[in-house]
Amino acid sequence: MIWELSARIRRETEETVYTTITVTAISLKPKKWDKGYNAEKLETSFRAAAKGQPDLIVAPEGVLEGYVAMDVIRHPERAPAMLEIAEPINGPSIQRFRQLAQDLRTCLCFGFAERVGDEVYNTAIFIDHCGAICGHYHKTQLAEGTDPSWYFDRVGHQIRAFDTPLGRMGILICNDRANPKIARTLVLDGARCLLIPSYGTRKKSQNAIVIARARENGVPVVQANVGNNLIISKGEIVAYKWGCDQLTTAEVELPVLPSEAAARAAESEYMAEQPKTMTERYQRTMQRVRDGHWNGRPGHTLSAAETRSYGHWERVSRRTMPVLSA
Numbered sequence: 563m564i565w566e567l568s569a570r571i572r573r574e575t576e577e578t579v580y581t582t583i584t585v586t587a588i589s590l591k592p593k594k595w596d597k598g599y600n601a602e603k604l605e606t607s608f609r610a611a612a613k614g615q616p617d618l619i620v621a622p623e624g625v626l627e628g629y630v631a632m633d634v635i636r637h638p639e640r641a642p643a644m645l646e647i648a649e650p651i652n653g654p655s656i657q658r659f660r661q662l663a664q665d666l667r668t669c670l671c672f673g674f675a676e677r678v679g680d681e682v683y684n685t686a687i688f689i690d691h692c693g694a695i696c697g698h699y700h701k702t703q704l705a706e707g708t709d710p711s712w713y714f715d716r717v718g719h720q721i722r723a724f725d726t727p728l729g730r731m732g733i734l735i736c737n738d739r740a741n742p743k744i745a746r747t748l749v750l751d752g753a754r755c756l757l758i759p760s761y762g763t764r765k766k767s768q769n770a771i772v773i774a775r776a777r778e779n780g781v782p783v784v785q786a787n788v789g790n791n792l793i794i795s796k797g798e799i800v801a802y803k804w805g806c807d808q809l810t811t812a813e814v815e816l817p818v819l820p821s822e823a824a825a826r827a828a829e830s831e832y833m834a835e836q837p838k839t840m841t842e843r844y845q846r847t848m849q850r851v852r853d854g855h856w857n858g859r860p861g862h863t864l865s866a867a868e869t870r871s872y873g874h875w876e877r878v879s880r881r882t883m884p885v886l887s888a
Contacts, residue, residue, distance in 0.1 A: 579828045580815040583728050583755075585784045586616040587791035591806040594628035597647055601626060601655055604672065605662060611809050612666040617728055620786040623673035623701075623736050623761040624684065626655055630675070631684065631715045635706060644714040648677035651698060656687065664693035669728060673735060673759040676700070682714045686733045686759045690726055697724025701735040702744065705762070723753035729816050736760040739771050739785075742778060749779040754816040758785040773799070782814035 588607045592600040604625055611619045623629055627647045634640045649655055655674070663670045669690050676685035676698070684701035700718025708717050721744055723732040732748030732755070739745070739758055748756060756775065762768065769792055776783040776794040785792040791810035793801040801812035818824045 579818055579824075579831070581729065581818065582813050582815055583617040584615070584811065584813050585793060586611040586614060586619045586809055586811040587784055587786040587793060587801075588619065588621045589787055589789055589791050589803065589806055589808045589810070590621055590625055591788045592622075592625050592628040594630050594633060595643070595647065597627050597655070600628060601658065605659070607807070607809070608659075608662060608666065608670060611811075612668050614809075614811050616668060616811055618669040618671065618757075618784070620757050620759060620784050621670075621672035622786050622788050623686065623759040624675060625672050625759070625761075626674040629673075629761040632706060634714050635712075641714045644675065644682055645677065645680065648675035648682040648714075650677050651685075651687070651695070653677075656695075660689050660693040660695070663689040663691060667691045669696075669726060671733070671757050671759065673761070678716075680713060681716045683716050683718060684735060686735050686757070688724065688726060688731060688733065688757070696726045697722070697731070697733070699733040699735065701738060703738045703741050705737040721747045721751070723748050723751040729754040730819070732756050734758045734775075736762045739768070739775055742775065745775040745779055749781055752819060753781065754819065755781055755814065756783045758783060760785055760787040762787065769799075769802075773797070780817060782816060784814065 588611060590604060590607050592603065604621060607621065608619055624631075626649075627644075630640075630644060630647070634644045659670055659672070669688065671686060671688045673684070673686040676683045684704070685698055686701075687698040688696045690696050699722070700716070700720070702718040702721060704715065704717055706715070708715060721732075723730050730752040732745070732751065732753030734744055734748070734756060735758070739760075745756055756779070758772065760768075768787075772783055772785050772792055773794060777797040780797075782793070782795040784794075789806055790804045791802065791808060792799065793810060793812040793814060795812070795814035800814065801810045803810040818828075
């Protein structure tokens with residue numbers, strides 16, 4: 563279970579280079595302006611995903627209100643409605659999903675319109691398995707831009723990673739992924755995994771962007787979009803699913819944060835593997851020699867000097883092999 567995983571991760575940070583967690587992305591497509599329907603659908607999706615016992619479930623951007631900022635831009639008269647449908651970080655919907663995370667004993671991440679006073683931010687929140695809010699993020703790179711009059715669609719002013727029971731995490735929202743500085747800032751702030759709730763393009767070009775962010779920073783990325791899910795670990799796609807309302811699950815490897823202790827642990831682990839690895843490579847090399855594959859020339863007949871060399875190393879091997887294999 564996740565509370566046991568948290569303790570194991572703390573132990574393993576001194577022993578290994580990576581820690582493994584299981585994540586699920588949900589490509590849930592909400593209805594615009596129908597918060598009640600969306601909340602029910604989101605809870606149903608979270609419960610379905612939790613049956614696979616993932617450590618973390620990620621849902622799309624603006625999933626509660628249906629991502630309606632562009633609708634307000636096209637219809638300015640709806641701006642007051644945006645203020646009404648948005649809710650504060652301690653609002654009833656957030657309390658509902660805090661309780662759900664606790665009931666399911668898993669971490670949840672999803673996007674919603676957050677009301678801060680008389681302004682609205684495009685926000686994503688991370689709730690841990692105990693129902694605690696570990697962090698939240700206001701989108702900083704709005705594809706639509708902004709204007710001082712747009713109180714319904716404000717730009718965020720901070721890029722911060724945050725601690726969770728699974729390790730330090732960072733959130734980008736949709737178009738944020740296109741700016742490498744945002745992802746890099748989060749990783750420099752200690753993020754070991756990047757989460758991307760999204761409500762944007764489903765074109766394959768976005769996949770290349772997400773892969774680039776993962777490879778640039780050496781961390782896994784979990785993206786939940788309305789039309790596809792994409793999970794990347796160690797720079798490679800480990801899970802991908804096209805279509806709305808899909809569940810996609812995979813294991814990802816979180817790199818241990820740089821430290822003297824972590825470096826020495828990695829060094830010790832590597833060195834402990836070397837005797838066996840070097841012995842196996844030696845045996846393959848000598849087999850190639852016996853088969854006449856000398857200096858990369860198949861079928862080559864050994865000369866007298868080569869035969870003496872081969873015999874020498876065979877005699878040495880018989881004396882040292884017990885040591886190498888120890």
